[in-house]
Amino acid sequence: MKVAVANLKGGTGKTLTSFFLATALSRRGRTLLVDCDPQGSALSWAESADEGGEGLTFPVIGLAVRDVHRRLRAFERDYEHVVLDTPPGELAIARSALKAADVAVVAVPPTKIDLDRVIPTLELVADVEDETGLTFRVLLTRVKRISREGRDTREVMEEMGLPVMGVEIPFLALYSDAFGAPIEDLGEYERFARELLGEPVGREVPA
Template sequence: MMKVAVVNLKGGSGKTVSSFHLATAFAARGRTLLADCDEQGSSLSWASAVEEDGGEVGFSVMGLPVKDVNRRIRDFEADYEYVVMDTPPGDYMVARSALMAADVAVLVVPPTPIDLDRVMPTLELIADVEDMTGLTYYVLLTRVRRISREGQDTRGAMAEMELPLLEAEIPLLGRYSDSFGQPIRDLGEYERVARELLGEREEVVR
């Protein structure tokens, strides 16, 4: 079983898009739950929109915007092989509780100056939980502009900080930003993210 918390205390980093895509990737491998820990309920709204349009998301979605996520999730986590937690911006206690429940944290960060400037509180929160639970964490760059040096420069800066940066990154493409409310039929780079998190080998096409 794997429990993944998708985090960043700053809003607008791509947490919900990442959570929904990762849950879709995991659901292809086993029974999966997406826990929406944000009181705004974006993941729940996404799933509802898909189902109202006659589609299926392929995994369970539950609202869990509470400060004791780590306790509540124990009641049903055994029913799933994978649990993804979409955490809120700005709510330190809920984010911390989700991290306490997780085996792995994915810190999603767009490579912009303001996002990099405001990432430290989340890193400090992760470090606090890491010391207590042995949490493993990775940094995932999102909304990377391929024609810009932002992503490359950010990778260099994070390497100097010795942060565990995933090789896969999510480009700034409409296929991701416009996917809200739609079933995910093409995971794009999120399939590579899932493979990295699970330690799976990349498929070689000849």
């Protein structure tokens, strides 16, 4: 499976989702994580994790270019799964990463501003869908269980006909503290990976 994690808006949980997803997929088959963001956050995470000595269960490479979909061909046949972390605000690179993927996961925190700003990303995804047969899912990230926003945003998006995934990622230190080290506890990202792969999802992990 080749998955691009996208949202043209910054700070929506793309890199976190990419890293957790790559970890989950690497437990199932050979997995490559491609950092398409010139900011290189996934690469920095990998660098710091490898310095810690334990090392990662998948390689991370940087391909922050507008022809990711062409360059990836040289690597992808060695992997069962490829995850592409995409940049905010770099339309050409994001488009190319989406063209390299068979599934797009649009990571969206459930706030009004994020809902408002997701439209250009959905348009981009629809464009690539027409071109390559890409499919897409919406993943709610940074969901604060204490507030209604998660439920409200899901409702609005479902009314818009968007394919919102059943699994959502809570706003927890488990996730924000993970940066810079190999991931052991996948939290809700294990169930997210299962839903994406069409496996039985099972019960929610208690917070």
